[in-house]
Amino acid sequence: xxxxxxxxxxxxxxxxxxxxxxxxxxxxxxxxxxxxxxxxxxxxxxxxxxxxxxxxxxxxxxxxxxxxxxxxxxxxxxxxxxxxxxxxxxxxxxxxxxxxxxxxxxxxxxxxxxxxxxxxxxxxxxxxxxxxxxxxxxxxxxxxxxxxxxxx
Amino acid sequence: xxxxxxxxxxxxxxxxxxxxxxxxxxxxxxxxxxxxxxxxxxxxxxxxxxxxxxxxxxxxxxxxxxxxxxxxxxxxxxxxxxxxxxxxxxxxxxxxxxxxxxxxxxxxx
Numbered sequence: 001x002x003x004x005x006x007x008x009x010x011x012x013x014x015x016x017x018x019x020x021x022x023x024x025x026x027x028x029x030x031x032x033x034x035x036x037x038x039x040x041x042x043x044x045x046x047x048x049x050x051x052x053x054x055x056x057x058x059x060x061x062x063x064x065x066x067x068x069x070x071x072x073x074x075x076x077x078x079x080x081x082x083x084x085x086x087x088x089x090x091x092x093x094x095x096x097x098x099x100x101x102x103x104x105x106x107x108x109x110x111x112x113x114x115x116x117x118x119x120x121x122x123x124x125x126x127x128x129x130x131x132x133x134x135x136x137x138x139x140x141x142x143x144x145x146x147x148x149x150x151x152x
Numbered sequence: 153x154x155x156x157x158x159x160x161x162x163x164x165x166x167x168x169x170x171x172x173x174x175x176x177x178x179x180x181x182x183x184x185x186x187x188x189x190x191x192x193x194x195x196x197x198x199x200x201x202x203x204x205x206x207x208x209x210x211x212x213x214x215x216x217x218x219x220x221x222x223x224x225x226x227x228x229x230x231x232x233x234x235x236x237x238x239x240x241x242x243x244x245x246x247x248x249x250x251x252x253x254x255x256x257x258x259x260x261x
């Protein structure tokens with residue numbers, strides 16, 4: 001891989017789903033530390049208050065201790081929650097690489113429930129050559145590395 | 153996590169189409185021997201053995217000797233350098249959404 005193949009860009013992950021529950025109910029699952037622990041990961045020090053800093057412990061990699069550092073950036077009750085999501089270390093490539101991203105949850109009341117939208121933004125992704133892209137597409141399916149993110 | 157295997161090494165190893173095909177067959181099997189890999193591959197057992205050696209050096213496969221046979225299996229850790237944060241988080245969030253759905257059913261049936 002040469003330098004030309006490593007031009008950086010940032011990209012977002014978007015997950016969008018209608019859940020058959022009221023925004024108020026979903027809001028609770030996004031903003032109660034105990035409930036967050038039951039579907040995402042157990043946060044340390046979370047409170048739905050702007051400026052509040054909290055962490056998640058995931059699997060360490062190299063010089064990175066595995067701690068994801070977050071800060072609440074926006075809280076609009078039953079509508080929007082955003083926090084920074086930072087971790088990793090410059091000495092790591094890929095898993096455990098430097099990560100400086102933002103997680104934003106948006107809730108909108110719709111017929112039969114709530115549209116919940118997650119945007120995880122700011123991924124710096126190397127633009128690899130076609131071969132690498134083709135490969136990683138295939139491998140994504142077989143690599144169960146999600147446990148590492150969740151510290152399992 | 154395997155930190156010693158660089159992405160370059162993994163990519164170099166998997167750039168060879170025959171070797172990649174060998175690796176894919178190992179991934180699909182729980183465990184597989186050289187003889188089984190050779191069957192239907194169109195290449196010699198010696199060539200398969202060479203590919204296995206490279207895959208092992210790249211940390212992509214692990215082996216388990218048993219009597220005269222050596223059983224090979226994929227070592228998912230070896231693929232870690234190939235999977236970037238974004239790919240991991242894309243899967244991660246989809247899984248978390250599924251968890252959230254389940255939790256909501258429990259607390260708000």
